Amino acid sequence: MFDALYLEKTEGGFSATRRRIDDEELVAATPDADVTLRVEYSTVNYKDALALTNRSPVVRRWPMVPGIDGAGVVEASTNPAFSPGDRVLLNGWGVGETHWGCLAQRARLRGDWLVAMPQGLDARRAMAIGTAGYTAMLCVMALERRGVAPADGEVLVTGAAGGVGSVAIALLARAGYRVVASTGRAAEADYLHALGAAEVIDRATLSAPGKPLQKERWAGVVDAVGSHTLANACAQTKYRGTVAACGLAQGMDFPASVAPFILRGVALIGVDSVMCPLQDRREAWARLARDLDPAQLERITTVVGLDDALQLAPDMLAGKVRGRVAVDVNR
Numbered sequence: 171m172f173d174a175l176y177l178e179k180t181e182g183g184f185s186a187t188r189r190r191i192d193d194e195e196l197v198a199a200t201p202d203a204d205v206t207l208r209v210e211y212s213t214v215n216y217k218d219a220l221a222l223t224n225r226s227p228v229v230r231r232w233p234m235v236p237g238i239d240g241a242g243v244v245e246a247s248t249n250p251a252f253s254p255g256d257r258v259l260l261n262g263w264g265v266g267e268t269h270w271g272c273l274a275q276r277a278r279l280r281g282d283w284l285v286a287m288p289q290g291l292d293a294r295r296a297m298a299i300g301t302a303g304y305t306a307m308l309c310v311m312a313l314e315r316r317g318v319a320p321a322d323g324e325v326l327v328t329g330a331a332g333g334v335g336s337v338a339i340a341l342l343a344r345a346g347y348r349v350v351a352s353t354g355r356a357a358e359a360d361y362l363h364a365l366g367a368a369e370v371i372d373r374a375t376l377s378a379p380g381k382p383l384q385k386e387r388w389a390g391v392v393d394a395v396g397s398h399t400l401a402n403a404c405a406q407t408k409y410r411g412t413v414a415a416c417g418l419a420q421g422m423d424f425p426a427s428v429a430p431f432i433l434r435g436v437a438l439i440g441v442d443s444v445m446c447p448l449q450d451r452r453e454a455w456a457r458l459a460r461d462l463d464p465a466q467l468e469r470i471t472t473v474v475g476l477d478d479a480l481q482l483a484p485d486m487l488a489g490k491v492r493g494r495v496a497v498d499v500n501r
């Protein structure tokens with residue numbers, strides 16, 4: 171038996187509870203798994219918060235154990251790539267959506283989804299980073315691959331005080347970029363400066379409808395917000411600059427024109443973490459282990475227990491949670 175969060179459809183609609191689950195029930199729910207993981211830490215990402223509140227259709231199989239991220243120790247494996255005792259981490263692949271997830275003390279997963287824990291990280295730190303931090307790294311890699319360098323000018327990070335934004339600021343600042351953080355929370359200015367933001371701007375300057383082409387400012391953008399914010403960020407990006415889009419905290423719409431792309435050669439790169447190939451995942455995680463300052467990660471991180479994960483999900487959707495939330499599943 172083990173503890174897990176458990177989402178089910180009920181007569182009243184939906185329930186999310188902490189409960190004891192039988193190992194046999196886990197085996198029956200995960201017939202295609204070949205690795206059993208003793209989960210040590212999981213996380214609450216924006217997508218987990220959507221699942222935990224049933225606010226949008228993240229969960230596509232019922233009942234569901236949520237948790238799109240997990241890290242811990244392999245207990246049993248029929249996959250030749252993994253042996254008992256191996257330390258691993260997992261992000262995405264539909265886990266916590268269509269496959270039972272990691273907001274639980276035990277999970278059964280597919281070995282070809284797993285990344286060996288990079289040297290320099292442990293389960294707690296890996297889950298403090300989580301999908302949000304790994305996505306921030308994928309965004310930084312997208313800018314770098316297009317040749318955006320610190321000497322090219324300022325980089326804008328939107329949704330700055332959230333998980334993706336906080337990690338993106340820490341990574342970019344450490345790499346030498348001048349980072350401008352866009353936030354709706356003026357009270358978090360000190361936090362954002364401490365992460366390395368050179369300047370903090372009010373997100374209201376980006377979130378309303380704007381002109382198709384605006385004054386050129388950004389060499390690169392990491393956008394976790396979408397909607398008008400993404401449209402304005404593109405309209406303000408410098409000639410041949412690059413915008414990495416990964417999120418929709420303001421909205422899924424993209425009310426933009428083609429002008430920045432066809433007149434300024436701006437590139438808009440989509441970043442997906444869920445089905446991202448293993449090669450890029452391994453590169454992103456190796457870079458996170460090497461390039462993310464552990465002291466900055468601590469500044470970003472709050473550690474909670476399984477029950478707290480349920481409590482804080484609505485706050486996360488309301489944009490009230492700062493930085494990253496790691497979940498100690500044994501708490």
Ligand code: NDP
Pocket residue numbers: 215216217301302305328329330331332333334335352353354355373377394395399415416417418419420421441442443444486487488489490491493
């Ligand atoms: P968080 O909730 O931690 O952060 C989101 C931030 O967006 C908030 O902190 C807030 O920042 C800002 N925000 C919230 N509401 C609005 C609004 N109405 N208008 C403008 N800004 C707003 O979430 P994450 O950082 O974990 O995720 C950010 C986004 O990225 C989400 O949409 C998520 O779904 C997406 N995502 C996508 C992934 C992918 O694979 N493509 C992977 C991971 C995340 P502030 O208070 O500073 O303004």
